[in-house]
Each structure stands twice: as structure tokens, then as C-alpha cells.
Amino acid sequence: MAQVAISNVAKAFGTVKVLHEVSVDIADGQFVVLVGPSGCGKSTLLRMVAGLETVSGGTIAIGDRVVNHLPPAKRDIAMVFQNYALYPHKTVEQNMAFALKLRKTDPAVVAERVKRAADILDLSPYLKRYPRQLSGGQRQRVAMGRAIVRNPQVFLFDEPLSNLDAKLRVQMRTEIKELHQRLKTTTIYVTHDQIEAMTMADKIVVMRDGRIEQVGAPLELFDRPANLFVAGFIGSPS
Numbered sequence: 220m221a222q223v224a225i226s227n228v229a230k231a232f233g234t235v236k237v238l239h240e241v242s243v244d245i246a247d248g249q250f251v252v253l254v255g256p257s258g259c260g261k262s263t264l265l266r267m268v269a270g271l272e273t274v275s276g277g278t279i280a281i282g283d284r285v286v287n288h289l290p291p292a293k294r295d296i297a298m299v300f301q302n303y304a305l306y307p308h309k310t311v312e313q314n315m316a317f318a319l320k321l322r323k324t325d326p327a328v329v330a331e332r333v334k335r336a337a338d339i340l341d342l343s344p345y346l347k348r349y350p351r352q353l354s355g356g357q358r359q360r361v362a363m364g365r366a367i368v369r370n371p372q373v374f375l376f377d378e379p380l381s382n383l384d385a386k387l388r389v390q391m392r393t394e395i396k397e398l399h400q401r402l403k404t405t406t407i408y409v410t411h412d413q414i415e416a417m418t419m420a421d422k423i424v425v426m427r428d429g430r431i432e433q434v435g436a437p438l439e440l441f442d443r444p445a446n447l448f449v450a451g452f453i454g455s456p457s
């Protein structure tokens with residue numbers, strides 16, 4: 220586990236500024252949700268933490284290391300995306316093991332980590348199956364399994380549930396929270412869904428047009444929104 224410090228981080232694509240000096244502190248083991256309308260810069264910020272986008276200004280630190288110039292593989296993070304393409308011709312077990320094999324991890328360690336992840340995610344009976352033989356929820360769990368086996372310091376989720384139907388979304392929300400309660404891995408979770416934010420977060424960061432409008436615990440934002448935007452966004456049904 221590690222704390223993440225995002226300090227005055229800015230991002231421009233060419234001459235277009237999409238993030239304006241954003242600062243967020245994420246404590247060790249905390250579950251922080253970045254929420255805001257489509258296009259406000261959530262994915263860009265998360266991708267900078269992951270090392271998938273360069274930083275135009277400011278610093279990002281994971282643990283006690285500034286990681287601005289580290290490639291993704293050296294950052295000790297694991298990311299789960301909305302389009303979590305599994306390898307169709309690999310089994311559940313092989314899908315989960317793949318990233319570790321690429322890193323030339325000892326096969327005994329790979330086997331032990333895959334077994335542990337399968338236990339945690341209730342995937343043990345499905346290890347020899349192929350993705351097409353799984354339900355949507357099971358596939359989503361395999362995607363999480365691929366992240367868990369890497370034992371990262373930080374989990375990054377980018378709208379991981381937006382391709383699932385409403386009922387499954389509610390179930391996976393609970394599962395991701397339970398996973399966090401069990402592993403206590405520092406997590407940054409991006410969503411445009413205020414219900415997801417309210418039910419999952421220790422701390423919510425409300426974003427709008429590349430800026431942070433308010434940071435606080437779910438009930439703080441609900442009871443004391445800083446402005447009409449936060450009130451409207453947090454208070455309205457999804």
C-alpha cells in the first residue's frame with residue numbers, strides 16, 4: 220500500500236488545457252473516487268498516475284517516490300479499465316497469469332498468486348474456462364484478478380462497471396468494496412455515476428472542466444456542498 224500525492228498537476232493536449240493545477244492527497248489504504256461529468260478530465264488524471272500520459276506540470280508521487288518520469292511498469296500500480304479486453308484464446312487462469320509471466324515471475328509464485336486471486340474473487344471453479352464461457356460479472360472479476368495477482372501498491376479503476384447492466388453494476392460495486400476491505404489497497408476509482416461515488420468512496424473528489432470543485436467524505440458533500448454544481452451533481456439521481 221502507498222499514499223498517492225497529486226500536487227498542482229496540469230495537463231495540456233497541444234494548446235488545450237484539460238487539467239488546471241489539480242491537487243489530491245490519497246492516504247495509504249484509502250478508497251478515493253474521482254467523479255464528474257464526461258470530459259472533465261478524470262481519465263486523463265488517472266492515466267497520468269498510471270504513467271500512460273505525460274504530466275504537463277506539477278508532480279505525482281506514489282509512496283515516497285516522485286513518479287513523473289517512471290514508465291507504467293515501474294510504478295507498482297495496476298489498472299482496470301472499462302473495456303477490460305480479456306484474451307479470448309487464453310483460459311481464466313492464463314489471463315490472470317499473463318502479466319506475471321511477462322515479468323518472468325517464478326512459476327510457483329505465479330501459481331500461488333493466481334490461486335489466491337481466484338479464491339478472493341470466487342473464480343476457482345472457472346480457472347480452465349475461456350472468457351466466452353463466462354457471464355459478464357465473471358469476466359469483470361477476471362479483469363480484477365489480473366490486477367490483484369500483481370500485488371500492486373495502488374489500484375486504478377476507470378469506469379470499470381459502465382459496460383454492465385444495472386443489476387450487475389450494483390452487485391459489482393459491493394464486490395469491489397469488499398475486495399478493498401479485504402486487501403486495503405490504496406484505490407483511485409473514476410466514475411461519472413454519483414451513486415457509485417456516494418456508495419463506494421471514503422473520499423470523493425468532484426471535478427468539473429479540469430478543476431476540482433470539492434473534496435470530502437460522501438456525507439460531507441451531501442450535507443454541505445460547496446456550490447450549486449456539487450449540490451446538483453451529488454444530489455441528483457443518476
Ligand code: ADP
Pocket residue numbers: 232237255256257258259260261262263264
Ligand atoms: P473524462 O474521463 O472525465 O470523461 P477525459 O480525461 O477523457 O475526461 O478528457 C478530458 C478532456 O481532454 C476532454 O475534453 C477530452 O476531449 C480531452 N482529451 C483526452 N484525451 C485527449 C487526447 N489524447 N488528445 C486531445 N484531447 C484529449
Ligand code: MG
Pocket residue numbers: 261262263
Ligand atoms: Mg473517462
